[in-house]
Amino acid sequence: MNAMSIGTLVLLRHGESEWNALNLFTGWVDVHLTDKGMAEGKRAGELLAEHNLLPDVLYTSLLRRAISTANLALDAADRHWIPVVRDWRLNERHYGALQGKNKAQTKEEYGNEQFMLWRRSYDTPPPAIEAGSEYSQDTDPRYANLDEVPLTECLLDVVKRLIPYWEDTISQELLAGRNVLVTAHGNSLRALVKHLDGISDEDIAGLNIPTGIPLRYDLDENLKPLNPGGTYLDPEAAAAGAAAVANQGGK
Ligand SMILES: O=C(OP(=O)(O)O)[C@H](O)COP(=O)(O)O
Secondary structure: OOOHOOOOOEEEEOOHHHHOOOOOOOOOOOOEEEEEHHEEEEEEEHHHHHHHOOOOEEEEEEOOHHHHHHHHHHHHOOOOOOEEOOOHHHOOOHHHHHHOHHHHHHHHHHHHHHHHHHHHHOOOOOOEEEEOOOOOOOOOOHHHHOOOOOOOOOOHHHHHHHHHHHHHHHHHHHHHHOOEEEEEEEHHHHHHHHHHHHHOOHHHHHOOOOOOOOEEEOEOOOOOOOOOOOOOOOHHHHEEEEEEEHHHHHH
16 A cells, blocks of 8 residues: 555535524525634634645635635635636535525424434435525526536435546546645535445434534545544534534524
8 A cells, every 4th residue: 555645635614604604504505704714714724734734736616605715725824826626516515495594493394303304314305496596506607517407406416416526536636646625515525525434324414514624534545544534633623513513403
């Protein structure tokens, strides 16, 4: 095994967004970071520099909360100049008709079982959003090259769009020896972590990713983690952040 030749992977969920702060299902709605989210982005970059994990290339979604977080992090790490690839496959899971709805109210209205089925089941998507409605992306020009813009997605749908892209594109950068930063979202990163760590369809329900804390993966030449589960650069903050995500219906 010659793990030395493989680049290091760092996953970063964007910092707190305005809709995270309001406890709203977000999905493909293109919301801004809060001041706290911007500070998280900067801190993430400082952590990358402190741990000598300077990325050679950045992959982001097409959503500004991920793009802005990456810009802030890279600027803080003095790596604002690296090449950037943006791709819709890293977008958050499309949350269908739940986009724009409050999580606590949704839980109250539909009950915890249905709420958790929509949030964390592997293969049950929320109801489809109505095309042309306020929070639909079906006419958004950034998705004009897609065969079909999703109207809802479950985690399995995200796995199906993201993992081929991981295999064909992102992982090839690592195999070529480059350090890769992937700045994305709670559920798109859950899809990638599920694949990397071989987590079952059932067990992935219990995995939550906090905002703004870099998660390092050291992979072998078969792209299997040498540190299963990855290593958060700030483990205490990550544990508190993940617990807060798990409890989001309770507010
Ligand atoms: O858009 C979302 O994720 P994001 O804030 O990581 O982009 C979702 O609202 C996350 O919600 P969830 O943790 O209830 O799946």
